[in-house]
Amino acid sequence: MSERMAEDARSWVTKAVAFYKASGKRIALAEYSNPEGQFVQDEKYIYVLSLKGTMLAHGVNEKFVGEDFSDVKDYDGRSFIKTIIKKAKTEGSGWVDYKWYHPVTGQIVPKTVYFEKVDDLIICSGDYTGFSKGVALLHDPMLNKGTAFTEAERDALKLRGLLPPHVQTQEEQAGRVMDNFRKKPNDLERYIQLIGLQDRNETLFYHVVTNNIEEMIPIIYTPTVGKACQEFGHLFRRPRGLYLSINDKGRIAEILKNWPYKDVRVIVVTDGERILGLGDLGAFGMGIPIGKLSLYTAGAGIHPACTLPVLLDVGTENETLLNDPLYTGIFQKRVRGKDYDKFFAEFIRAVHKVFPKALIQLEDFANINAFRLLHEYKNRTCIFDDDIQGTAAMTLAGVYSALRITKGQLRDQTFLFLGAGEAGIGIGDLIVSALIDEGMSTEEAHKRCWFMDSKGLVVKSRKGLAEHKLPYAHDYPSCPDLLTAIQALKPTALIGASGMGKGFAQATVETMAKLNERPIIFALSNPTSKAECTAEEAYTWSSGRAVFASGSPFPPFTYRGQTFMPGQGNNVYIFPGVGLGVIACEARHVTDQMFLTTAKELAGQVLPSDLEQGRIYPELKRLQEVSVVIATAVAEVAYKYGLAHKKRPTDLLAYIKSQMYKPIYQSYI
Numbered sequence: 001m002s003e004r005m006a007e008d009a010r011s012w013v014t015k016a017v018a019f020y021k022a023s024g025k026r027i028a029l030a031e032y033s034n035p036e037g038q039f040v041q042d043e044k045y046i047y048v049l050s051l052k053g054t055m056l057a058h059g060v061n062e063k064f065v066g067e068d069f070s071d072v073k074d075y076d077g078r079s080f081i082k083t084i085i086k087k088a089k090t091e092g093s094g095w096v097d098y099k100w101y102h103p104v105t106g107q108i109v110p111k112t113v114y115f116e117k118v119d120d121l122i123i124c125s126g127d128y129t130g131f132s133k134g135v136a137l138l139h140d141p142m143l144n145k146g147t148a149f150t151e152a153e154r155d156a157l158k159l160r161g162l163l164p165p166h167v168q169t170q171e172e173q174a175g176r177v178m179d180n181f182r183k184k185p186n187d188l189e190r191y192i193q194l195i196g197l198q199d200r201n202e203t204l205f206y207h208v209v210t211n212n213i214e215e216m217i218p219i220i221y222t223p224t225v226g227k228a229c230q231e232f233g234h235l236f237r238r239p240r241g242l243y244l245s246i247n248d249k250g251r252i253a254e255i256l257k258n259w260p261y262k263d264v265r266v267i268v269v270t271d272g273e274r275i276l277g278l279g280d281l282g283a284f285g286m287g288i289p290i291g292k293l294s295l296y297t298a299g300a301g302i303h304p305a306c307t308l309p310v311l312l313d314v315g316t317e318n319e320t321l322l323n324d325p326l327y328t329g330i331f332q333k334r335v336r337g338k339d340y341d342k343f344f345a346e347f348i349r350a351v352h353k354v355f356p357k358a359l360i361q362l363e364d365f366a367n368i369n370a371f372r373l374l375h376e377y378k379n380r381t382c383i384f385d386d387d388i389q390g391t392a393a394m395t396l397a398g399v400y401s402a403l404r405i406t407k408g409q410l411r412d413q414t415f416l417f418l419g420a421g422e423a424g425i426g427i428g429d430l431i432v433s434a435l436i437d438e439g440m441s442t443e444e445a446h447k448r449c450w451f452m453d454s455k456g457l458v459v460k461s462r463k464g465l466a467e468h469k470l471p472y473a474h475d476y477p478s479c480p481d482l483l484t485a486i487q488a489l490k491p492t493a494l495i496g497a498s499g500m501g502k503g504f505a506q507a508t509v510e511t512m513a514k515l516n517e518r519p520i521i522f523a524l525s526n527p528t529s530k531a532e533c534t535a536e537e538a539y540t541w542s543s544g545r546a547v548f549a550s551g552s553p554f555p556p557f558t559y560r561g562q563t564f565m566p567g568q569g570n571n572v573y574i575f576p577g578v579g580l581g582v583i584a585c586e587a588r589h590v591t592d593q594m595f596l597t598t599a600k601e602l603a604g605q606v607l608p609s610d611l612e613q614g615r616i617y618p619e620l621k622r623l624q625e626v627s628v629v630i631a632t633a634v635a636e637v638a639y640k641y642g643l644a645h646k647k648r649p650t651d652l653l654a655y656i657k658s659q660m661y662k663p664i665y666q667s668y669i
């Protein structure tokens with residue numbers, strides 16, 4: 001901290017002490033708490049603690065007066081009030097450093113407080129100043145501003161000489177990042193560049209990602225993240241996220257405490273068994289929670305320090321990885337059964353203990369575990385599975401939008417799915433919920449959805465069907481292949497969620513186009529190589545009549561003079577908003593009703609101008625705007641069903657907006 005700032009805080013307290021001595025306790029405490037009074041100026045104010053930690057006066061928040069602050073911890077979990085009390089009793093006056101939310105920006109910034117004990121009062125004044133200084137500050141990605149540290153900050157924070165002399169603006173830095181980004185030879189290099197930036201300077205990383213979201217999402221998430229995961233150990237630069245291996249069982253809570261940030265609100269956890277459509281990548285799967293949480297921040301303004309990527313390493317079945325000396329996980333086959341379940345249960349218990357306000361998002365678990373874990377925990381904790389529930393909401397929203405083009409009604413559709421896994425069944429279940437909501441019987445609603453999996457059409461006569469497929473096992477003859485099934489069932493919508501590239505052959509799309517004026521065709525499998533068909537194929541084979549969406553992005557395509565903008569059925573329209581809504585109201589659970597609501601809200605965000613170009617999702621550049629709507633809807637459901645811990649603010653939407661992190665540099669002096 002600079003001399004000037006030290007003197008400011010100290011002289012503020014000295015002045016307050018003099019006032020106390022001249023006017024007495026009652027008048028002094030009232031004056032310190034008076035926002036119009038002589039002890040509140042800009043960000044400087046006085047607060048007074050009793051020797052037990054009760055707030056006796058506060059210059060900016062009168063609600064604090066009378067509250068017990070003795071157990072208040074700073075952002076890093078340190079009991080700094082206890083430290084102030086202890087030092088005040090032993091030394092009479094002094095300084096304590098801590099990290100705190102800046103009242104104006106909502107960012108976490110270093111703060112220092114000067115205090116003096118007078119009689120039974122501790123009179124304090126804080127400053128938003130840096131205790132991280134010099135090289136340590138440059139190496140703290142949450143606080144680093146690189147060449148944008150101002151002349152005054154360079155002097156105050158011992159940075160003079162450690163940075164090139166020319167001070168840059170954040171915009172100039174962002175311009176440099178984008179120049180380099182666009183010069184890179186391929187997407188993987190772009191991914192490496194961005195992860196490097198995230199490791200050095202999170203504010204700049206999120207500034208760049210948020211302002212160029214359409215260009216960035218395919219790099220920090222699908223499809224490039226898939227390639228990055230496949231080569232994760234080979235690209236390894238710096239660890240990020242938390243690894244919990246089966247060998248750590250019994251000490252998960254202890255390990256969670258090693259995480260440097262204490263106010264974790266969203267955890268994305270994977271065990272790496274079904275990474276995108278790429279299969280078992282074991283510990284290399286860590287790229288997925290990291291990428292996904294970056295999107296929580298870029299898409300919904302959730303503070304990066306409130307996010308935690310977790311990889312549960314229980315081994316891998318992937319022989320290539322087990323034979324790769326650069327593999328980063330434990331070298332063993334996957335643990336399954338009771339031991340796996342016990343390990344997972346310990347993880348949930350540990351999260352409750354260490355991060356009690358955290359929402360847990362299950363990500364890329366294989367379906368043998370995903371459905372079971374979701375059903376086991378969804379009514380016991382704040383948890384959801386994005387592959388099952390997020391995908392479902394995103395797809396149902398796409399269906400609602402598609403119906404605006406085809407002029408159809410949900411109840412009149414017949415859906416045929418290629419793939420009866422997490423994504424497919426999750427979508428089917430939500431369509432069923434939507435139909436029931438419209439008044440259809442459960443049995444009728446199930447009959448609207450048909451599934452093909454790797455063994456053919458899911459029908460009643462098939463033996464050994466997994467439980468999640470049973471409601472869709474209709475009394476119908478078996479069907480050997482997709483084309484025959486289409487001819488027999490005459491679906492209006494074909495949804496690919498098989499992870500099998502090229503699953504929709506030319507004849508498939510042509511037949512859909514013969515049966516329907518505007519066939520709905522979604523090729524949701526990721527990454528791009530696994531898409532059931534490309535946008536170009538869907539439009540060409542249907543003579544430009546398909547209403548198309550895909551999981552991975554495809555470029556615009558012009559067919560017979562008409563340019564189509566294929567919509568990307570990306571869960572990013574849903575999960576960041578769900579996270580923001582859950583955090584805002586501190587929801588106890590994430591419910592199916594929330595996903596049904598988000599599907600409708602997302603569809604409502606699609607503009608007529610989007611539909612004219614064949615785009616059934618909003619433009620990605622509107623992502624934050626969409627996320628706020630989704631978050632508000634989620635919180636409203638929580639309030640309606642009594643699931644919120646937090647009192648409802650009068651203006652929920654305004655409150656949610658006010659909670660969002662903005663990746664803009666703040667002054668530290």
Ligand code: NAI
Nearest residue numbers: 276277367419420421422423453454497498499525526551
């Ligand atoms: P999963 O492993 O749970 O299910 C895959 C299903 O496809 C299984 O039912 C399997 O039997 C079936 N299948 C596999 N090969 C097949 C074949 N040759 N013919 C017919 N069926 C076949 O996987 P999950 O989670 O359902 O994901 C499937 C795909 O959907 C993946 O590529 C994933 O990346 C993608 N996905 C896309 C999302 C998006 O945002 N667009 C979100 C979630 C998943």
